[in-house]
Amino acid sequence: MNILASRETNGRRPCRTSRVSEPVPHGATEAEPLPLEDVAREVSLSRRQIERLFAEYLKTTPWQHCLTLRLQKAKQLLEMTNMPVIGVAVACGYVSSSHFSKSFKDHFQILPSAARMAATSPSSRSAA
Known part of the structure; x- marks a missing residue:
């Protein structure tokens, strides 16, 4: 499940995360993932918003999730x-x-x- 794309809006303006499910940009690999700032820019979210979404849905940080993968x-x-x-x-x-x-x-x-x-x-x- 794509945690960023599935976020409910609860009456707020919709979260612009449809690009999260797109293929990983050229140059990113499992060994060298994109910096979180680059991911945030690609999906039009702030770094902190992404961190909060990881905490809410995966109960971990983006860094720890990447390490686990x-x-x-x-x-x-x-x-x-x-x-x-x-x-x-x-x-x-x-x-x-x-x-x-x-x-x-x-x-x-x-x-x-x-x-x-x-x-x-x-x-x-x-x-x-």
């Missing part, structure tokens, strides 16, 4: 590819494998290498 993508790459951990880290925007490993462990409570082993173990395949 990057880590979910990293987990998917670890589980579904044979990319080295450092390759996954770089693909998801990290410049050091140690920072990536710490962020991954803080989020998933497991090291990236252990997540890969768990995903490739025979018992995990039979459970799927």
Whole structure:
């Protein structure tokens, strides 16, 4: 669901967010998302309005949401590819494998290498 585009107006002037669901502008990637100011300008909202919408609908900040998406993508790459951990880290925007490993462990409570082993173990395949 697009949180910005689905906002109710409650008698106020409609929120101009129809562009939120458009494709991501050239140059933005999961590893290097657009700065929040650029997103705000694209959807004709202020940075603070976007922060409030994230807090209201997702119970998080835009930065934390972006971090979560990057880590979910990293987990998917670890589980579904044979990319080295450092390759996954770089693909998801990290410049050091140690920072990536710490962020991954803080989020998933497991090291990236252990997540890969768990995903490739025979018992995990039979459970799927």
